[in-house]
Amino acid sequence: MPRWRSSAAYRIAFTNFVAFAAGLALLGVVVFAVMHIAFMRELDSTISDEAQTLVDEYKVGGSRELKEAIAEREMVTSPTRMMYAVYAPDGRRIAGSLNSPRPSLGIHDITFVDPHEGPDSARGIGIDVSRGERLLVADDREWIERIDATVIGVFVIAFLAACGVAFGGALVLGGYLQRRLHAISRSAEAIIGGDIRTRVPVSNSHDEFDQVAATLNRMLDRIEGLLENLRQVSSDIAHDLRTPLARLRNSLERGLADKGDANHAAAVLEDALQRVDEVLSLFAAILRIAEVESGETIRLFKLVDVSELVTGLVESYGAAIEESGRTLVSSIEPDLVVIGDSELLAQAAINLIENAQQHTPAGTLIRLTAVSAGPHVCIQVADTGPGIPKREFSRVVKRFARLDRSRSTSGYGLGLSLVGAIAKLHGGQLQLKDLDPGLSAIIELPATSQTSP
């Protein structure tokens, strides 16, 4: 049996049930009261009509006629039979069998003595038929009481039946709510237990529970993706570290083997130093991406003149690119301004330039462009090299992603991922386009007007 008190599902269901029962009871009371009052009014008008009829008899036939009419009426045995009495001015009852003191005028409750049941109350009307003679017509309301009793009886039975049905409904509803919630909770328990692939079951009814379940499942997909990414990155780091560390180990071992030769020992140490620097630069790159992704440098943002920054890059890199047998051409619009970190933006652009230089054959034309495009400032690096297959676009911006053909070149596949992180930090994005042949990488940044830093 479920724990009633601590179950919100049952609490909701039973609160609903109690409200329903209270509403039903209130409805019953109101209907009964209205009906009862209507019957009482009906009774009042019946006795006053009867009294008027008898007054009319008196007017026609006087006292004798009245007494006959009363006697005739008292002969009838019917549950709706009324009671009568006529009083002399001194209060003596001179006709009728109703045992009650002389009444005042008008409709009111009276008390009388029933020959079988003793003292009782009734509704009566006192009316003067002549000077001093007063007629009392009364009804003991027995028929109304019978109707009342019947109505109450029927209502109580109906009420109990309805409550029974509603209670059953509450049990079903409570159970249903609890079952739906338990399904979510069971999935969560399974995930806590280690099965990250478990998902919350979604029914076909598209109700709120399904919406919550679908949202939770999307969240779980995201978390699973992040975990997968983390696992992938960790194993990639471990893998990428193994290569330089293995080379380091080899050269140290070789150095140890022929320790006699001082020149060779120095060469070995120099080589080892270079290997260690490779590892350190890998860590620097990973930490730099983490730093950029954390967004903590945003508070150091200043106005950055992109035109000047890119011009500086052309000056710095033009010669180096020429020497590598490629050509750098540029077209830079003046007065392009963004809010950001000039060093990070330079690093992003440099990564793109270096990619264009390293992953293309000699003779490649590299085009560096800085333009304003609507609300954006775009820094574009386009080359005429072999490009990247379109289907690889989403992969190459991830950490440690390298195309198979670039496995042999240096680098850890962190470059584009850093560019993406830097663009995102600045509220922009990195876009790749296939120029067929060639690749275009665009850093799209939100532009700013020079006057509002």
Added chain:
Amino acid sequence: MRILIAEDDLDTAEFVERGLVEIGHTATVVANGSEAWMRLSTEEFDIAILDRMLPALDGVSIVRRLRAAEIQTPVVILTALGRINDRVEGLEAGADDYLVKPFAFSELAARVAAVGRRKPIQSQPTRLEYRGIEIDLLRREVRRDGTAIVLQPREFRVLEELMNEGGKIVTRTMLLERVWNYHFDPRTNIVETHISHLRAKLNEGGKPDAIETVRGVGYRMSDRA
């Protein structure tokens, strides 16, 4: 020079101390921040090398206290944290240079030499001269033995940095930081490219090499020129 080293990692402290003593400096090592502050506020040092994270009082706080007390001892901060925020914070506190661990000793030595030689801001020269090479910082003009040489803006800045250090080593990283304002290591050796272009222009006409390459460390103006 008399140098205070505040470093709580014994290996690093010994590595720095031995290196500095070998090149002729006098080094005093302390292992916590409050001791460093006490020594620096009561004794004369030419340079303080402070670790960013020290027990009792961190390096940046020491620099703040020094500058607040108007003690202008040049400070180089060492840090394991390469984050941009930390670097900016350290320099804003009044440190003269900021070096991220791990570093090559030659890098530290070059920076210590540069920081120790740094002149007060008031006496910034407008002309530099070194063995027949003159540069006019205001008119951005360069002459060697009286012959004008046309340099690209960044070549000029590289030469200016080399001339500023007057024959002492300027490392590749120092050039990247000062000329390009890059605190990262680009894969392309733009420093090398610029030095080689600068060298070609300075040496034109068969003159002796004006710039000496110190292998694995950096560059300096050549004595032989």
